Amino acid sequence: xxxxxxxxxxxxxxxxxxxxxxxxxxxxxxxxxxxxxxxxxxxxxxxxxxxxxxxxxxxxxxxxxxxxxxxxxxxxxxxxxxxxxxxxxxxxxxxxxxxxxxxxxxxxxxxxxxxxxxxxxxxxxxxxxxxxxxxxxxxxxxxxxxxxxxxxxxxxxxxxxxxxxxxxxxxxxxxxxxxxxxxxxxxxxxxxxxxxxxxxxxxxxxxxxxxxxxxxxxxxxxxxxxxxxxxxxxxxxxxxxxxxxxxxxxxxxxxxxxxxxxxxxxxxxxxxxxxxxxxxxxxxxxxxxxxxxxxxxxxxxxxxxxxxxxxxxxxxxxxxxxxxxxxxxxxxxxxxxxxxxxxx
Amino acid sequence: xxxxxxxxxxxxxxxxxxxxxxxxxxxxxxxxxxxxxxxxxxxxxxxxxxxxxxxxxxxxxxxxxxxxxxxxxxxxxxxxxxxxxxxxxxxxxxxxxxxxxxxxxxxxxxxxxxxxxxxxxxxxxxxxxxxxxxxxxxxxxxxxxxxxxxxxxxxxxxxxxxxxxxxxxxxxxxxxxxxxxxxxxxxxxxxxxxxxxxxxxxxxxxxxxxxxxxxxxxxxxxxxxxxxxxxxxxxxxxxxxxxxxxxxxxxxxxxxxxxxxxxxxxxxxxxxxxxxxxxxxxxxxxxx
Numbered sequence: 001x002x003x004x005x006x007x008x009x010x011x012x013x014x015x016x017x018x019x020x021x022x023x024x025x026x027x028x029x030x031x032x033x034x035x036x037x038x039x040x041x042x043x044x045x046x047x048x049x050x051x052x053x054x055x056x057x058x059x060x061x062x063x064x065x066x067x068x069x070x071x072x073x074x075x076x077x078x079x080x081x082x083x084x085x086x087x088x089x090x091x092x093x094x095x096x097x098x099x100x101x102x103x104x105x106x107x108x109x110x111x112x113x114x115x116x117x118x119x120x121x122x123x124x125x126x127x128x129x130x131x132x133x134x135x136x137x138x139x140x141x142x143x144x145x146x147x148x149x150x151x152x153x154x155x156x157x158x159x160x161x162x163x164x165x166x167x168x169x170x171x172x173x174x175x176x177x178x179x180x181x182x183x184x185x186x187x188x189x190x191x192x193x194x195x196x197x198x199x200x201x202x203x204x205x206x207x208x209x210x211x212x213x214x215x216x217x218x219x220x221x222x223x224x225x226x227x228x229x230x231x232x233x234x235x236x237x238x239x240x241x242x243x244x245x246x247x248x249x250x251x252x253x254x255x256x257x258x259x260x261x262x263x264x265x266x267x268x269x270x271x272x273x274x275x276x277x278x279x280x281x282x283x284x285x286x287x288x289x290x291x292x293x294x295x296x297x298x299x300x301x302x303x304x305x306x307x308x309x310x311x312x313x314x315x316x317x318x319x320x321x322x323x324x325x326x327x328x329x330x331x332x333x334x335x336x337x338x339x340x341x342x343x344x
Numbered sequence: 345x346x347x348x349x350x351x352x353x354x355x356x357x358x359x360x361x362x363x364x365x366x367x368x369x370x371x372x373x374x375x376x377x378x379x380x381x382x383x384x385x386x387x388x389x390x391x392x393x394x395x396x397x398x399x400x401x402x403x404x405x406x407x408x409x410x411x412x413x414x415x416x417x418x419x420x421x422x423x424x425x426x427x428x429x430x431x432x433x434x435x436x437x438x439x440x441x442x443x444x445x446x447x448x449x450x451x452x453x454x455x456x457x458x459x460x461x462x463x464x465x466x467x468x469x470x471x472x473x474x475x476x477x478x479x480x481x482x483x484x485x486x487x488x489x490x491x492x493x494x495x496x497x498x499x500x501x502x503x504x505x506x507x508x509x510x511x512x513x514x515x516x517x518x519x520x521x522x523x524x525x526x527x528x529x530x531x532x533x534x535x536x537x538x539x540x541x542x543x544x545x546x547x548x549x550x551x552x553x554x555x556x557x558x559x560x561x562x563x564x565x566x567x568x569x570x571x572x573x574x575x576x577x578x579x580x581x582x583x584x585x586x587x588x589x590x591x592x593x594x595x596x597x598x599x600x601x602x603x604x605x606x607x608x609x610x611x612x613x614x615x616x617x618x619x620x621x622x623x624x625x626x627x628x629x630x631x632x
Contacts, residue, residue, distance in 0.1 A: 004452065004456070085447075088446050089446070090446055090447075217467070220457075220463050220467045223457055224460050226446065227445050227454075227457075228443075230404075230409050231440065233408075233429055234433060234437065234438040235457060235460055235509075235513065236430040236433025236460065236513070237460055237461065238429050239429075280448070280449075280453075281453075282449075284468075
């Protein structure tokens with residue numbers, strides 16, 4: 001008989017994945033346009049020498065960016081897992097319920113208005129993107145509620161309609177914007193990792209980590225809910241509570257990710273599938289492993305984005321799609337027999 | 345004391361919203377009207393009747409997937425709405441019409457999900473849960489493909505897996521919606537034998553919706569026959585399933601025969617071969 005998932009086995013797998021993540025972060029932090037020596041960096045940590053360029057680059061430039069990629073990758077992958085389970089749709093991703101267009105709209109409004117204030121070190125673009133993302137999900141959720149009690153189809157349709165409508169508004173605003181503003185918006189829409197203050201990073205990391213813990217806590221219920229809410233309820237799962245927590249948390253961590261880095265595509269769709277293909281669909285395992293794999297994937301992708309066309313940089317969203325697509329296809333071909341929805 | 349007690353139950357589906365000036369009214373398509381019956385513990389109840397008479401609706405009401413318009417349902421003497429989701433799932437398990445889930449869960453993972461409300465703080469099952477699941481797999485003869493995915497199984501095997509999951513809930517009441525509809529003859533009796541065994545050995549109350557009145561009559565203790573006009577018959581299977589009753593409720597001519605104590609009904613269409621040769625009522629033919 002197939003070995004079942006146990007707490008111990010899960011612990012071992014998560015720990016090994018975390019070790020791989022640490023190694024990837026370490027290796028990637030040493031790669032870049034400027035080669036830095038580890039020895040020089042460590043020398044600074046011990047003593048108090050004069051200005052040490054290696055240390056400055058490592059701490060001020062590389063580290064924040066790598067931490068940022070971790071946060072965004074983990075948030076997007078976990079929220080992809082949750083939306084796929086809740087909507088019972090393998091094509092779902094974190095952006096499916098309008099988060100992307102809502103955040104995009106917020107961004108372009110902020111760009112056009114030309115605000116110059118900051119909120120806790122965040123630019124108006126980030127603040128507006130965050131608000132736009134959450135506001136849109138809330139709107140879609142309300143529309144979905146009106147359409148019926150078990151409102152998966154209603155939600156999906158509301159998401160599609162709101163996405164289409166806001167995209168049209170974005171295009172309208174882009175067409176009347178000045179070319180400099182347009183460039184800023186498009187750059188943001190492609191998804192980018194930029195260096196951030198440590199305060200912002202810790203706040204984001206805290207939100208995302210807390211969110212992932214909350215989602216892990218309800219992961220057994222997510223297993224049951226992926227069979228349909230009626231079915232889950234008759235098995236004794238409080239579906240209303242599970243659904244509300246899962247939606248709210250997934251939307252929140254996605255909004256955090258989007259406000260930090262713009263619209264990084266592909267991670268939220270592909271990482272959950274890749275992990276599911278290799279390790280199976282059990283959400284207790286799928287959720288933490290997807291988070292870690294998402295972080296690894298985005299750290300690696302962002303490092304590529306930094307070095308491929310150096311000294312220029314690519315938007316990381318371009319790399320995730322170009323590298324992730326073929327990689328996912330290979331997995332798909334190798335492991336199809338494992339998944340029900342494909343071998344049917 | 346009865347396990348299930350339904351009294352004056354009515355239910356209707358909304359037909360749509362109509363907006364009169366200033367107020368919203370709702371018309372309803374009534375499917376169940378003033379239905380009352382009681383089911384004793386360890387009974388095999390079959391619910392039969394033409395399409396659209398509310399068989400599945402009744403099943404959904406009995407597991408609280410739907411809420412009655414009026415009337416009441418009591419499970420073990422307590423009103424159904426007084427149960428928490430968890431408590432109700434410990435009393436009533438449901439096997440719905442089969443479907444294939446979107447993610448490739450294995451059979452054992454799926455059956456284990458029935459134990460979700462009993463998982464520990466860390467979200468994992470206990471040894472006792474494992475034992476209950478193994479027993480359910482054994483009872484339904486599904487242990488041999490426990491690690492395969494549902495999509496790789498045949499219709500009969502899948503149905504047994506869904507029954508195994510319901511058994512793993514360890515409930516006194518088991519509701520089933522057309523458990524044999526896609527199965528061949530052998531698997532049809534296989535499922536009914538399994539259900540009967542659960543009734544006799546474990547003392548479970550079985551409530552099955554079916555179209556197959558002949559098969560149902562062989563296993564049922566009591567029968568609820570729902571008619572299209574909102575009428576219903578409730579009673580011992582052999583009393584409710586009479587030729588006159590069947591012909592009236594289903595609106596079709598039948599040929600009836602008897603094997604031992606058991607009556608069988610074969611529907612006869614207008615263009616069926618020999619349909620004119622066979623008199624619909626053997627008793628009246630004898631009189632001629």
